[in-house]
Amino acid sequence: MLVIAGDYGAAEYMASNLKERGLSIAVAANGLDGLKLATTDRFDVLIVDQLLPDMDGMSLLAALRNADTETPCLFLTSLDGIGDRTEKLKGGADDFLVKPFAFAELYARARILAHRPRAWSQQTTLRYADLEMNLLSRQVTRSGRLIHLAPRQFELLELLMRNCGRVLSRRLLMERLSVSSFDPRASVVQANISRLRAKIDRAHEASLIRTIRGLGYSLRASK
Template sequence: MKILIAEDDVETGEFIVQGLQEQGHVVDLAQDGVSALDLARHGMYEVIVLDRMLPQLDGLSLLKSLRQSNVQTPVMFLTAMGGIADRVDGLESGGDDYLVKPFAFSEFHARICSLGRRPPLGEPAMKLKVADLELDQISRSVRRAGKVIDLQPTEYRLLEHLMKNVDRIVTRSMLLESVWQFNFDPKTNIVETHVSRLRAKVDRGFEKELILTVRGSGYKMLS
């Protein structure tokens, strides 16, 4: 993936660039808002990562100008501004994801990957298919190898999210945000419990296990 990072802190910038390059991405680093906007307009990036407090042009204004010049590239805010209102502001101004510093690189990477390969807007898939597992988003029914699998609403949402991100790591906090709308880190293992229940219904009795646990990161649906 081609990724633009707008980050004025040299150390953090290098940490991100190095990590992403190790994962095989092409990365450009801008250290102020104006050059970041210039790069973002013409660079054909798949994902843009913005700090909110950039010299010359702050992240929110940068994003506004970008959207005005009709650049629809997914944008993730990576910022130390972790207040309740800050997050809302970031997402309301058109950001697609919001990650607060300090962060774990695995979390950051999983979110970048999820953003970069979003299906194009306007044509939502009606059916998701991973291996022999099928999910019908209209009838909200799930089948594996032709056999109907009865899921609870939470389990359905969990599976839907995993299937949309097939072959990509989905972290615990990504699931908490998208499935439960929790913006905090619960002290109990609610994600683990629901995933293991889902796994019991989707994978048990079948030859190939589709839901994989990635140690220290999250979960991954294998195609």
């Protein structure tokens, strides 16, 4: 992975923690160096900060896409309006995090980007059966009925919908929720899954959120 950030302390923090997870990390302290590295070397994921000393992150992203660099990009920003999300996605970002953020969420999102087809990043709406999620407005509906989700529940459902049919381990979900395996709050995963299931599957004949005993959770229609 390549971390492109003008804040030396933040860049080193991200890089050192990612290295501790066994990843190979390169760091660029400005946009020009980042552009050169990203277009000459091969990386699984680019982590790009909006604030750079020589150009803003969106300009760097535009330059990368104009150079036909399709490496998935996780964009770090301090803005979180619907218009801002639209701008980032249209500008070529595959995902984004609003600062400040927990490292566990950075790692989980970067890992997902590294293992998914680039075509997925172009989506602004996710669908499975009669369930629909709008990533820009952050609205979820099932059979046309609006479902109100708490932020953690929305993040869990997005992860499940991006991995329909796959079993997601409890450990991965804990990382996404920034919960340590040694944290007594680890049951927060089960609690949020339970609440999410109640909102998504309640009043519907077909259950979508499945517990795979001993393995984790999956989004799949019941047989």
